[in-house]
Amino acid sequence: MAKNINKVIGQDAVIKKGWLMAHKWLLLRRVSQLAILGLFLLGPVFGIWFIKGNMSSSLIMDTIPLTDPFVFLQTLFTGYLPEITVITGAVIVATFYFFVGGRVYCSWVCPINIVTDAADWLRRVLKIKTSLSFSRMGRYGLLAVSLVLASVTGMLVWELVNPVTMIQRELVFGMGFSWLFIVAIFILDAFVSRRAWCGHLCPMGAFYSLLGQASVIKVIAINRESCNDCMDCFAVCPEPQVIKPALKGSVTSSPVINSGNCTNCARCIDVCAEDVFTIKHRFINLKSTSQREVHL
Amino acid sequence: MSNPTNKTLQSRRRFLENISRAAGGAALFGIGLGLYSQQSKSLPSTAIRPPGVDNEGDFLSACVRCGLCVRDCPYDTLKLSKLGENVALGTPYFDARKIPCEMCEDIPCVKACPTGALDPELTNIDDARMGLAVLIDQEACIAFQGLRCEVCYNVCPVRDKAISINRTHNIRTGKHALFIPVVHSSDCTGCGKCEHACILEEAAIKVLPAKLAKGELGRHYRLSWEEKEKAGKSLVTPDIEHKYNLPEGTRYDFEGEGLIQPEFTPFNESAIDRLNKGNL
Numbered sequence: 001m002a003k004n005i006n007k008v009i010g011q012d013a014v015i016k017k018g019w020l021m022a023h024k025w026l027l028l029r030r031v032s033q034l035a036i037l038g039l040f041l042l043g044p045v046f047g048i049w050f051i052k053g054n055m056s057s058s059l060i061m062d063t064i065p066l067t068d069p070f071v072f073l074q075t076l077f078t079g080y081l082p083e084i085t086v087i088t089g090a091v092i093v094a095t096f097y098f099f100v101g102g103r104v105y106c107s108w109v110c111p112i113n114i115v116t117d118a119a120d121w122l123r124r125v126l127k128i129k130t131s132l133s134f135s136r137m138g139r140y141g142l143l144a145v146s147l148v149l150a151s152v153t154g155m156l157v158w159e160l161v162n163p164v165t166m167i168q169r170e171l172v173f174g175m176g177f178s179w180l181f182i183v184a185i186f187i188l189d190a191f192v193s194r195r196a197w198c199g200h201l202c203p204m205g206a207f208y209s210l211l212g213q214a215s216v217i218k219v220i221a222i223n224r225e226s227c228n229d230c231m232d233c234f235a236v237c238p239e240p241q242v243i244k245p246a247l248k249g250s251v252t253s254s255p256v257i258n259s260g261n262c263t264n265c266a267r268c269i270d271v272c273a274e275d276v277f278t279i280k281h282r283f284i285n286l287k288s289t290s291q292r293e294v295h296l
Numbered sequence: 297m298s299n300p301t302n303k304t305l306q307s308r309r310r311f312l313e314n315i316s317r318a319a320g321g322a323a324l325f326g327i328g329l330g331l332y333s334q335q336s337k338s339l340p341s342t343a344i345r346p347p348g349v350d351n352e353g354d355f356l357s358a359c360v361r362c363g364l365c366v367r368d369c370p371y372d373t374l375k376l377s378k379l380g381e382n383v384a385l386g387t388p389y390f391d392a393r394k395i396p397c398e399m400c401e402d403i404p405c406v407k408a409c410p411t412g413a414l415d416p417e418l419t420n421i422d423d424a425r426m427g428l429a430v431l432i433d434q435e436a437c438i439a440f441q442g443l444r445c446e447v448c449y450n451v452c453p454v455r456d457k458a459i460s461i462n463r464t465h466n467i468r469t470g471k472h473a474l475f476i477p478v479v480h481s482s483d484c485t486g487c488g489k490c491e492h493a494c495i496l497e498e499a500a501i502k503v504l505p506a507k508l509a510k511g512e513l514g515r516h517y518r519l520s521w522e523e524k525e526k527a528g529k530s531l532v533t534p535d536i537e538h539k540y541n542l543p544e545g546t547r548y549d550f551e552g553e554g555l556i557q558p559e560f561t562p563f564n565e566s567a568i569d570r571l572n573k574g575n576l
Contacts, residue, residue, distance in 0.1 A: 016353065020395035024411070035439045043367070048527075049367075052364060052367045053362040053363055053364045053367065054361075054362055054363055056360045056361050056386075057360045057362030057364065057410050057411070058362060058364070059364060059408075059410070062476055065410055067360065067410065068360075068361075071360050071361075072360070074413065075357065075358060075360060078357035078358075079357065080354070080357045080358045080411075082358060082360075082411040083410060083411055083412035083416065085410035085411075086360065086410040087411075089410060116394055134317065134321070134330075135314035135315065135318040136320055137314060137315055137318040137319075138317075138318040138322060140318070141319050141321065141322025141323070142319045142322050142325065145322045145323070145325060145326035145329070148326065149326055149329060149330050149333065150357075153330060153334070154332050154356075154357045155333055155337065155353070155356040155357055155384075156357065156359070156360070156361075157329055157330065157333040157357065158329075159360075159361060159385065159386060160329070160332065160333055160336055160385050161329060161332075161385070162383060163480075164384070165361065165387065166379060166385060168381065169361060169376065169386050170378055173361070173363050173366065173375075173376045173378075174378065175378070176378020176379040176380050176381065177378065178378070178379045180379070181379070233556065242538045249503075254363065287344060291475075291543040
């Protein structure tokens with residue numbers, strides 16, 4: 001780790017691949033996040049109602065329903081069986097994330113990710129190394145709390161304080177004081193604890209981790225033998241614990257990053273000068289990797 | 297052999313510590329949140345839910361706060377509660393004094409609701425019970441001062457059923473009438489048009505949650521006249537008709553004209569007969 005304290009993460013990759021290729025996935029993610037938010041704002045700002053509602057539940061072209069499966073699950077836990085529209089919407093969204101990776105929601109859709117990525121960037125720029133450490137299991141605790149409270153009180157209790165849906169909603173429906181939560185999350189992540197919100201606390205992230213555990217699209221350390229131990233991927237990764245088994249596992253272990261915590265943000269691909277990582281259909285790559293191992 | 301075992305024990309211990317720390321933190325947070333949620337259940341009396349909400353608790357278990365009802369409201373009546381407002385975060389409500397419900401016949405807000413939090417069985421907007429209008433300040437309402445206003449009555453979409461005008465005597469002047477608006481809970485939808493239209497600086501008629509606005513008679517009470525109507529006859533032995541002992545030719549009309557004397561016809565009897573009758 002000592003190596004990367006004195007250099008900018010991904011510097012080698014920028015030199016080798018050029019700035020654009022070393023930021024390709026980051027830029028694509030930002031485009032995706034802003035485009036999705038933009039689609040939601042198209043209606044209220046310009047009167048073009050391509051999509052109506054917010055990220056909790058919405059309607060595309062007045063026909064296709066989409067519902068956040070986590071919010072939907074909370075509703076089920078209150079003991080209420082909702083109408084078919086919202087069930088359909090939840091099934092559509094859950095199926096999508098089941099295949100592309102649950103936490104694709106976190107890194108490609110959720111606007112909070114921009115805030116927490118910015119906080120992490122600031123940490124690196126200011127070289128803040130102290131970080132209050134607590135378990136990444138906390139989010140599963142909060143996930144359990146949100147569901148238990150829903151069934152005990154019969155209300156969507158987590159939605160009373162959920163900063164994610166709150167900020168998404170107020171961005172689309174008019175800002176109240178939820179911007180304070182944006183500030184709070186930024187301060188928490190930048191100055192208190194690294195990746196505290198998305199990586200440790202957010203129960204939505206925990207839910208999507210579980211949902212995407214068996215996803216088809218995975219980041220794969222396909223060229224792990226070319227790894228030169230620069231540690232840039234670990235430094236940039238919001239969930240660095242997921243890389244080690246795939247990158248540093250034994251020769252016979254799978255190079256696929258199998259953890260549901262991986263957000264498929266693909267920043268590891270960006271910052272790697274040696275092109276160790278790729279993001280692909282995991283079955284194809286398992287095959288090609290085993291062939292490679294045969295050659296070795 | 298003992299070294300790796302120690303290591304495993306240590307890492308297991310660390311793992312358990314981490315888990316219990318996370319679980320403890322989450323549980324503490326859960327307790328706080330649970331208590332807060334009970335408080336957030338109390339809807340402020342100025343916030344009115346859209347049509348199709350029968351029970352606040354049921355509503356809060358079903359609403360996913362998507363705002364589709366808000367988007368489909370043609371009059372911008374509905375809004376989603378924002379952080380800092382007193383209504384359960386993200387749920388739809390309206391403020392009748394600002395923009396009341398226009399009671400659209402096709403009820404687009406209910407149709408838009410994907411979860412059924414707004415009851416899809418509500419198809420006639422007249423059946424909506426968003427709240428109940430109450431003429432809450434009789435001191436300020438100018439109708440009680442003897443002035444003609446009746447604005448609330450005239451804007452009421454269910455006029456004459458939900459609000460009627462009750463004429464009573466004006467004791468102050470002694471010769472005029474008071475035109476008092478009276479709300480009937482049997483027909484008031486709680487749309488809030490009366491509150492919106494009230495001409496006072498601060499409305500004298502306000503829509504309140506029905507729970508707040510309604511009294512309830514003890515279940516053991518029976519109103520005799522209603523029971524009589526239901527049974528089609530009196531349920532106690534009817535009073536026997538009262539017999540009056542009156543001079544010949546005289547009648548008594550109870551609750552009517554009172555004592556009715558035979559018409560005085562001076563020419564068909566003699567003066568002495570008349571004196572004998574003693575009916576001068």
